[in-house]
């Protein structure tokens with residue numbers, strides 16, 4: 482009986498990160514957290530490429546493009562959508578989530594969902610490096626796990 486589960490040692494992984502610039506007061510913190518998470522799990526800095534897009538709605542396209550290069554073991558998509566400040570909150574969130582999942586499924590490269598969807602700015606700040614942790618860091622750990630796990634199926 483085989484149990485497939487991966488470790489969190491990222492020393493031979495190459496990772497791409499795409500970040501939405503909208504709410505960049507928050508998303509830049511998510512990016513810092515993601516890079517910190519990758520580096521502290523052994524991913525070397527020169528194996529981390531990053532891209533910026535206007536907002537969460539554009540994350541899926543660039544995540545897919547990066548995955549299609551076949552240069553990366555995983556792609557991390559980071560963004561922040563705050564309902565209080567977004568009239569079309571539901572569309573941005575659902576399109577981002579759907580598109581990010583599709584980017585992974587259609588390419589076979591893990592694309593990690595690191596998009597904050599919150600009611601308030603405070604909730605976003607809590608999840609970008611204060612009392613509720615850093616969603617970017619968490620996404621990085623998931624990327625290392627998934628990058629390693631996929632190698633088990635090669």
Ligand SMILES: O=c1[nH]c(NC[C@H](O)[C@H](O)[C@H](O)CO)c([N+](=O)[O-])c(=O)[nH]1
Pocket residue numbers: 501503504535536537538539560561562563566567568569573
């Ligand atoms: O990442 C976000 N993009 C947002 N909109 C921009 C969207 O992602 C696209 O960049 C834009 O619609 C152009 O395509 C947001 N709001 O609308 O508030 C938001 O809260 N977060």
